[in-house]
Amino acid sequence: MIQVNGRNFTWEDGLTVQRLIELKRYIYPHKIVRINDRIIQEEEYGSTLISSGDDVKVIHLMAGG
Amino acid sequence: MKILQKKLELCTQCRVCEMECSRTWFKEEKSEKSRIRIHQDNLLTCTQCGECIKICQVQAIYRDKFGVIKVDRKKCIGCFMCVGFCPERAMFMHNDYAEPFKCVACGKCVQKCPTNAIYILEEAAG
Amino acid sequence: MISDEVRTQSNIISEYRYTTGKIDKGYNNRTLYVNVGTGEIREKPVTQMMKDKLIGGKGFGLWYLWNAVTPETRWDDPENEIVISTGPLGGITQYPGAGKSLVVTISPLTGMPMDSNVGGHFGPLLKFAGFDSIELQGKSEEDVIIFIDGNEGIVKIEKSPLKVSDSHLIGEQMAHVFSENEEDKKNVSVVSTGSAAEHAFMGLLNFTFYDARRKKIRMKQAGRGGTGTVFRNKRIKALVVRFRGVNRGLNNPVNQDILNETGVKMHREIHENDAKQNRMREVGTAGLIEIMNAYDLLPTHNFKYGSHRDASKISSEIFKKMVTQNMPDGCWYGCSLSCAKAVDNFELKTGPYKGEKVLVDGPEYENAAGLGANLGIFDPQYVIEGNFYCDTYGIDTISFATTTAFIMECFENGIINREVTGGLDLKFGNREAALELLHQMGRGEGFGKIAGLGVRRLKQIFIEKYGADPGFLNDIGMEQKGLEYSQYLPKESLAQQGGYGLTNKGPQHDEAWLIFMDMVNNQLPTFEDKAEALHYFPMFRTWFGLNGLCKLPWNDIVPADNKKEADPTKVPGHVRNYVSIFYAVTGIQVDNDEIIRQSERVYNLQRIFNVRMGCGRRVNDRVPYRSQGPVTVEEYESRAERYDGQLLELAGFDPEGKTTAEKMAVLRKYREDQYEKLIDAVYERRGWTNNGIPTIKKLKELGMDLPELLAVVEKLQ
Numbered sequence: 001m002i003q004v005n006g007r008n009f010t011w012e013d014g015l016t017v018q019r020l021i022e023l024k025r026y027i028y029p030h031k032i033v034r035i036n037d038r039i040i041q042e043e044e045y046g047s048t049l050i051s052s053g054d055d056v057k058v059i060h061l062m063a064g065g
Numbered sequence: 066m067k068i069l070q071k072k073l074e075l076c077t078q079c080r081v082c083e084m085e086c087s088r089t090w091f092k093e094e095k096s097e098k099s100r101i102r103i104h105q106d107n108l109l110t111c112t113q114c115g116e117c118i119k120i121c122q123v124q125a126i127y128r129d130k131f132g133v134i135k136v137d138r139k140k141c142i143g144c145f146m147c148v149g150f151c152p153e154r155a156m157f158m159h160n161d162y163a164e165p166f167k168c169v170a171c172g173k174c175v176q177k178c179p180t181n182a183i184y185i186l187e188e189a190a191g
Numbered sequence: 192m193i194s195d196e197v198r199t200q201s202n203i204i205s206e207y208r209y210t211t212g213k214i215d216k217g218y219n220n221r222t223l224y225v226n227v228g229t230g231e232i233r234e235k236p237v238t239q240m241m242k243d244k245l246i247g248g249k250g251f252g253l254w255y256l257w258n259a260v261t262p263e264t265r266w267d268d269p270e271n272e273i274v275i276s277t278g279p280l281g282g283i284t285q286y287p288g289a290g291k292s293l294v295v296t297i298s299p300l301t302g303m304p305m306d307s308n309v310g311g312h313f314g315p316l317l318k319f320a321g322f323d324s325i326e327l328q329g330k331s332e333e334d335v336i337i338f339i340d341g342n343e344g345i346v347k348i349e350k351s352p353l354k355v356s357d358s359h360l361i362g363e364q365m366a367h368v369f370s371e372n373e374e375d376k377k378n379v380s381v382v383s384t385g386s387a388a389e390h391a392f393m394g395l396l397n398f399t400f401y402d403a404r405r406k407k408i409r410m411k412q413a414g415r416g417g418t419g420t421v422f423r424n425k426r427i428k429a430l431v432v433r434f435r436g437v438n439r440g441l442n443n444p445v446n447q448d449i450l451n452e453t454g455v456k457m458h459r460e461i462h463e464n465d466a467k468q469n470r471m472r473e474v475g476t477a478g479l480i481e482i483m484n485a486y487d488l489l490p491t492h493n494f495k496y497g498s499h500r501d502a503s504k505i506s507s508e509i510f511k512k513m514v515t516q517n518m519p520d521g522c523w524y525g526c527s528l529s530c531a532k533a534v535d536n537f538e539l540k541t542g543p544y545k546g547e548k549v550l551v552d553g554p555e556y557e558n559a560a561g562l563g564a565n566l567g568i569f570d571p572q573y574v575i576e577g578n579f580y581c582d583t584y585g586i587d588t589i590s591f592a593t594t595t596a597f598i599m600e601c602f603e604n605g606i607i608n609r610e611v612t613g614g615l616d617l618k619f620g621n622r623e624a625a626l627e628l629l630h631q632m633g634r635g636e637g638f639g640k641i642a643g644l645g646v647r648r649l650k651q652i653f654i655e656k657y658g659a660d661p662g663f664l665n666d667i668g669m670e671q672k673g674l675e676y677s678q679y680l681p682k683e684s685l686a687q688q689g690g691y692g693l694t695n696k697g698p699q700h701d702e703a704w705l706i707f708m709d710m711v712n713n714q715l716p717t718f719e720d721k722a723e724a725l726h727y728f729p730m731f732r733t734w735f736g737l738n739g740l741c742k743l744p745w746n747d748i749v750p751a752d753n754k755k756e757a758d759p760t761k762v763p764g765h766v767r768n769y770v771s772i773f774y775a776v777t778g779i780q781v782d783n784d785e786i787i788r789q790s791e792r793v794y795n796l797q798r799i800f801n802v803r804m805g806c807g808r809r810v811n812d813r814v815p816y817r818s819q820g821p822v823t824v825e826e827y828e829s830r831a832e833r834y835d836g837q838l839l840e841l842a843g844f845d846p847e848g849k850t851t852a853e854k855m856a857v858l859r860k861y862r863e864d865q866y867e868k869l870i871d872a873v874y875e876r877r878g879w880t881n882n883g884i885p886t887i888k889k890l891k892e893l894g895m896d897l898p899e900l901l902a903v904v905e906k907l908q
């Protein structure tokens with residue numbers, strides 16, 4: 001189990017940031033990803049592994065509309 | 066079509082070009098008023114690409130018969146969008162002036178450059 | 192085209208000469224008053240109190256309107272006004288989004304003050320002509336036009352020479368008549384509405400600007416709340432301003448250098464980042480369609496669902512191919528965000544202009560989401576066609592779409608039938624029927640004429656005439672305070688339910704858009720967090736409307752390093768820009784807190800205005816259940832896993848083995864209860880009583896303890 005934006009999410013072996021974004025269908029391009037408060041750059045989404053128990057934040061930067 | 070071209074490897078960043086340009090157009094010797102600009106290890110010059118023409122809402126920017134991009138100061142409303150959108154960062158502004166300014170390939174700086182790092186290229190219009 | 196002789200021969204009803212002046216630090220310090228009933232035209236001073244407490248824009252509009260009307264004033268009374276104002280920053284040409292006008296009037300839909308923020312060149316040109324606002328009052332007995340010559344200093348009311356009634360033609364003809372040549376058209380801006388505004392309560396105002404590249408008149412819309420209906424009811428066919436000589440310095444700012452430098456910084460930021468962020472320059476706001484669909488937020492079938500398998504047919508990739516690229520599409524000078532996209536040479540397939548090739552401004556997100564997804568019609572050509580006709584007829588696409596979606600759901604439920612609709616088969620997905628309904632609104636005929644009254648009146652009619660179940664209609668009719676919802680599905684975000692419900696003018700997302708912060712990011716877990724957001728964002732966004740600014744350059748583009756900010760959703764880098772440019776123009780140094788206080792003063796004025804008009808209480812802030820949760824079995828069951836999970840986790844109710852009806856009832860009780868708790872928290876944060884009345888203490892803190900306001904709230908504390 002991991003936390004994604006403060007809510008439980010099932011962890012799987014080899015889960016990358018990229019894969020998480022796909023699973024959650026987070027298609028909005030303009031967002032900030034943090035794992036345990038470390039900012040992950042967009043170029044690193046595919047290579048950054050998420051460990052079980054991690055606290056992941058995918059903050060969508062839109063207060064718009 | 067007249068374009069100011071550069072050979073960066075020959076540039077010694079002596080700023081003679083900036084002084085000549087500034088003096089020619091603004092009667093002052095100030096880098097911030099030059100239409101050619103030494104910036105870090107680059108020399109910012111206009112390639113006459115015309116991106117700024119598309120940006121301008123009031124059509125104050127045009128290409129003259131020599132292919133040189135110019136700013137019509139009578140039409141310009143001083144929004145400076147062209148400054149922000151120039152891919153070469155070669156459209157300039159200075160707070161003393163209401164309108165932006167740019168290289169018109171006059172060649173004055175070329176005459177003064179001690180290392181021949183800049184020159185005017187004349188191409189058939191196309 | 193009408194000839195110039197027509198105009199020169201036309202009868203001048205009244206004429207007023209004034210001394211043109213110079214703007215001082217963003218203010219003319221005077222307002223133009225025009226009474227089309229009596230022919231009176233005069234100048235009124237803008238007082239220091241107004242500048243100190245109301246700033247400009249919507250603040251001025253509300254203040255003039257407050258002083259013009261009584262609690263008994265209805266929208267079509269002569270004393271109702273239309274006030275159009277820019278603000279101190281309006282008309283600057285360096286910073287993106289600085290050409291907005293704020294329209295304020297008593298709305299035919301809500302019976303309360305309405306404010307609508309619109310682009311186009313009218314506001315800035317009016318300001319350069321010498322006025323911070325224009326107040327239009329009275330009712331004419333014949334069609335008139337009002338012309339302001341900002342260079343000669345002449346204001347005229349004339350008998351209207353116009354034979355046409357739709358805005359795209361009025362705009363063109365007026366620009367032709369009041370300009371000397373094509374080049375001169377850029378100096379003219381026209382405010383008008385279209386033929387539908389004669390009957391429909393959802394009439395809008397079109398504000399023109401001349402597109403020098405296309406050599407065409409274009410229009411932006413003050414869409415919400417029936418401002419166009421009031422305009423046409425006063426029998427004003429066109430309001431025209433002409434000012435020659437726009438340049439960068441007309442606001443006479445205290446510090447032009449700051450404006451230049453802050454502007455260039457923004458232009459560069461947009462140049463470097465827009466293509467990676469929201470692509471406003473490529474597709475405008477239409478880029479939101481596929482995003483809202485992916486997050487289950489795109490209203491489909493009258494807000495029943497948040498996504499649809501056909502949404503890709505109206506995605507931004509489709510519209511990108513239709514809107515002309517690489518155009519300087521700003522609706523005022525210096526707007527490098529350029530979201531005002533246009534479709535060129537669009538051939539109309541229906542209606543009175545069938546076969547003509549026209550320029551269509553848009554489509555914006557609201558058009559595509561409303562006319563398209565919410566009506567179940569996933570056809571981009573139809574969206575453009577509907578967009579064009581809504582605009583030129585003077586119909587708010589948002590109200591039209593939400594009303595038509597409501598009608599369609601009633602039709603599919605057998606509440607109304609073809610007999611009622613005059614034969615129109617108003618099922619979801621029927622594009623021909625939707626367009627015909629719109630054309631009927633334009634002609635003021637048939638069921639379209641009734642539909643133009645909006646959801647609130649339709650509910651009454653369907654209940655009284657056709658025996659509809661009031662409970663069901665109140666659940667599915669997506670209006671609050673009389674105004675139709677704009678096109679975001681707020682069901683899964685409590686904060687956004689409040690973002691719509693706890694607004695002054697009715698459910699329009701321009702006060703707060705918190706869905707991602709709340710539902711996706713989970714940044715607002717407690718009621719206090721939500722209340723803080725429902726204080727900060729509405730106040731911050733109100734500030735744009737005080738100053739003549741557009742909201743988009745605040746957060747539809749952000750600095751590349753925004754993610755490093757402690758509170759990136761507020762876009763602190765841009766807040767700093769606003770602090771800088773407010774100082775640069777007015778010479779008044781503010782900070783973020785003072786920006787919020789400036790807004791709070793006007794926000795509370797508007798709330799008290801609502802109270803004065805008989806609304807503005809807790810009961811008026813409740814919302815239709817469709818905006819809060821699943822009204823029907825099919826809605827619940829389409830997202831059963833989500834709702835079942837919430838029952839278990841949040842409501843402490845085990846859904847196992849329960850019927851959908853039982854589960855829906857428990858979920859409803861839970862969600863409605865949550866909304867009441869949200870109201871409590873928000874009122875507390877805003878300094879209002881438990882019934883939503885601003886407290887005297889709060890008004891004193893803000894320096895808004897004006898006798899007129901206290902007189903309204905004192906007995907309600």
